[in-house]
Amino acid sequence: MDVVSPELNSLLPDEIMDTESIAMEEELPAEHLAAPPQSEPEPLQVPMETELPEIVSLCPATTSMKMTSTDAQCSTSSGTQLLLAPSNLISGTTTSAKTTGPAVTQNLPKIPSVTVPANHQLIINKLSGTPAVVSKSPGAAVLKPEGQKLLVAGLSKTGQPIMLALPHTWNKPATTQGTGDVKAQPTQIKLMTTVGKPVIAVSSGSQLMGSSTTLQAQQLKTLQFTKKAAVSTAGPMITKLIITKALNNKGLSSPASVAPVVTGRVVTQSTPVTPPRNITFGETISTVPQNTSGNSKVAISPLKSPSKLTVVSVASQSPNSPQKSVTLPLSVALGQQILTVQQSAATSPAKAGTSQSTAQTVKPVQTVGGVGTSQFKTIIPLTTPPNVQQIQVPGSRFHYVRLVTATTGSSTAQSSGSTNTNPSIHPAKPVMMNAAVRMSVPIVSAQTIKQVVPKPLTSAAQVVTTSQTPQRLIMPATHLPQIQPNLTSLPPGTVLAPAHGSGNMGYAVLPAPYVTQIPQPAFVTLTSSSTFSTATPIQTQARLSLNGLSTSEAASRQRKPCNCTRSQCLKLYCDCFANGEFCNNCNCVNCFNNLDHESERLKAIKACLDRNPVAFKPKIGKGKEGESDRRHSKGCNCKKSGCLKNYCECYEAKIMCSSMCKCMGCKNFEESPERKTLMHLADAAEVRVLQQTAAKTKLSSQISDLLTRTTPAITSGGGKLLSPAGRGELCSLTQAQSVHASWPSAIAGFLRVLNS
DNA sequence: GAGTTTGAAACT
DNA sequence: CAGTTTCAAACTC
Numbered sequence: 001m002d003v004v005s006p007e008l009n010s011l012l013p014d015e016i017m018d019t020e021s022i023a024m025e026e027e028l029p030a031e032h033l034a035a036p037p038q039s040e041p042e043p044l045q046v047p048m049e050t051e052l053p054e055i056v057s058l059c060p061a062t063t064s065m066k067m068t069s070t071d072a073q074c075s076t077s078s079g080t081q082l083l084l085a086p087s088n089l090i091s092g093t094t095t096s097a098k099t100t101g102p103a104v105t106q107n108l109p110k111i112p113s114v115t116v117p118a119n120h121q122l123i124i125n126k127l128s129g130t131p132a133v134v135s136k137s138p139g140a141a142v143l144k145p146e147g148q149k150l151l152v153a154g155l156s157k158t159g160q161p162i163m164l165a166l167p168h169t170w171n172k173p174a175t176t177q178g179t180g181d182v183k184a185q186p187t188q189i190k191l192m193t194t195v196g197k198p199v200i201a202v203s204s205g206s207q208l209m210g211s212s213t214t215l216q217a218q219q220l221k222t223l224q225f226t227k228k229a230a231v232s233t234a235g236p237m238i239t240k241l242i243i244t245k246a247l248n249n250k251g252l253s254s255p256a257s258v259a260p261v262v263t264g265r266v267v268t269q270s271t272p273v274t275p276p277r278n279i280t281f282g283e284t285i286s287t288v289p290q291n292t293s294g295n296s297k298v299a300i301s302p303l304k305s306p307s308k309l310t311v312v313s314v315a316s317q318s319p320n321s322p323q324k325s326v327t328l329p330l331s332v333a334l335g336q337q338i339l340t341v342q343q344s345a346a347t348s349p350a351k352a353g354t355s356q357s358t359a360q361t362v363k364p365v366q367t368v369g370g371v372g373t374s375q376f377k378t379i380i381p382l383t384t385p386p387n388v389q390q391i392q393v394p395g396s397r398f399h400y401v402r403l404v405t406a407t408t409g410s411s412t413a414q415s416s417g418s419t420n421t422n423p424s425i426h427p428a429k430p431v432m433m434n435a436a437v438r439m440s441v442p443i444v445s446a447q448t449i450k451q452v453v454p455k456p457l458t459s460a461a462q463v464v465t466t467s468q469t470p471q472r473l474i475m476p477a478t479h480l481p482q483i484q485p486n487l488t489s490l491p492p493g494t495v496l497a498p499a500h501g502s503g504n505m506g507y508a509v510l511p512a513p514y515v516t517q518i519p520q521p522a523f524v525t526l527t528s529s530s531t532f533s534t535a536t537p538i539q540t541q542a543r544l545s546l547n548g549l550s551t552s553e554a555a556s557r558q559r560k561p562c563n564c565t566r567s568q569c570l571k572l573y574c575d576c577f578a579n580g581e582f583c584n585n586c587n588c589v590n591c592f593n594n595l596d597h598e599s600e601r602l603k604a605i606k607a608c609l610d611r612n613p614v615a616f617k618p619k620i621g622k623g624k625e626g627e628s629d630r631r632h633s634k635g636c637n638c639k640k641s642g643c644l645k646n647y648c649e650c651y652e653a654k655i656m657c658s659s660m661c662k663c664m665g666c667k668n669f670e671e672s673p674e675r676k677t678l679m680h681l682a683d684a685a686e687v688r689v690l691q692q693t694a695a696k697t698k699l700s701s702q703i704s705d706l707l708t709r710t711t712p713a714i715t716s717g718g719g720k721l722l723s724p725a726g727r728g729e730l731c732s733l734t735q736a737q738s739v740h741a742s743w744p745s746a747i748a749g750f751l752r753v754l755n756s
Numbered sequence: 757g758a759g760t761t762t763g764a765a766a767c768t
Numbered sequence: 769c770a771g772t773t774t775c776a777a778a779c780t781c
Contacts, residue, residue: 560777564776565775566775571766571774572765573766573775573777574775575776575777608765611765611766615765637764638762638763640763641761641762645761645778645779646762646778646779647763647764647777647778647779648762648763
């Protein structure tokens, strides 16, 4: 199954401008860039408050890029394409590009108007360590409205096109092309170079302000160059490109992190030779490393946008073949669906340094916010291993990884030899990439990918091997046919690996843990290569924690260890197994739920599926309109607990029992006084916990501060120099913790009273 | 921490 | 499908 249907692919522009030229511009002195190459009136920087939609074309007018007159997009040889469909909700986008005039480049003659609100700024950040977002080689970033979408296409040296698609709701200003107004509307694009990676940040509104502030604080260099491009149908367009270079990389992780959730899917594919790219759309900052030669397209649909998801096929294409993007209906309640498909060559070095910005190192997480809305399989790129894709299966909260064999189409992007000191952007060469993505299926939910400490793989089938960190899929491809038919029922994290020599046809089913067990470097690459900060604070926090901790640690902390003794952790009794995860840091005995017992595990999975085809599907389905509609798929069968204890799966899931349940003496219904009381107690306990946590944090900081100030004394005094106040807080904390610990028993006592 | 209770999963 | 057994988590002491 293809991620993007041919029809959808046809929608994508055939050509994408190469952004390398932009990169060159970055390095140029700011004043250098500031001067518009041409005598045309210098475009004004678009005020943030302006709502004029603008089309930004980074494609140099002089470039020889092939461009179809009808196709607004510029294609690059092997670029990454980023499609962004910003919504008003994307506060994080600071797209500054604004065109006050008919800002359509030659390449975008038919672009009617750009609906990008003036207050949105597109920020492209480049980390110094990594290839510039805009490479020196001729390249171009193009913001163009496609239909009602604004597409920003950029190519790095490696030829990764970047496209941004704006939501239909963004109406281009009347002043845009077609009007032929003498006054051209300048479009501004901020390219920020940070120490780490190239980043494209799209934020909107106030967040833009915040990001700007951050940048200023960081002593960003701002390079502005105005490019004048003749619009076939409209008057001259002036595009103003601002490239800012941050002296430090803090900007990336800066406050911008407040950015709103970006909904969309990201499909990235890197060519074998190209280094993994990092794409992050975060609430605060989105980064898209464009240096990678592979093609990557990212589609982000704004929350407020008409629930549309833009899916871009990564498939390589013949030079003339147009790249295609499709906008699909997407429910984005919470927002964010990210479809990421990345294919990187084994030789492509995983890029470290992703940790520079925590936001960027977020593990690729796919969250299908929508409840009951159409959902799609999420494909998460495995950075290092070529042809490895993680797939979110519909109805399954598990992650699947599929290895895809990329077609042999030449994808190497070539940087044009032309050197540009001129702000003008050079056209990128046509990209030839073969699409490796085949699956686009609605999914119920997505889960974050956990990384587990890799275990040595002994299986004969080694699917993926990367130069830096070999990744191996353990399952024999031959086992796949048995399970694959029921893909949706596969256990979480099942990995689909192509059989040797079978190209894309073979699949191996592996548990999610296999994915997570990919060596750390690979994980880093993965996260860095394509990360979207899906905007929810929780997710952001999760990412941060991941950054702070080893992935294995983070994963292990997310789940309670099992204590299985007799099931070998190969039955659904085991929560780890039931969740499609490998046991990690568990207390189980004789555990077979690991890579050392692949065959047994597979058999067990198959047996479970034989008994229950949906055994690995989440029991708690998502309701139509939020949690209130969540219900247990099977219902509980409680008899003695009154469905008010965690024995009850409904209660445990914090949902009410439904008609599906066959419970006796159920008290877990809306009007149940017992339930209400219990909920109140639980809420109170939760609040208490939060307060205590906050207090603990505060105390810790105080202690730390105190230690810092009293280091000498502490060294000699054995750390007993806490001030009375400090000791008092510690005492209070201890007491609070004690109280907290007593809550469960208190609630239990209350329940006993109720029951009596 | 040991023992009990509970209900889902597995089995017949 | 119903009844029974197994199992591990939840719970109690």
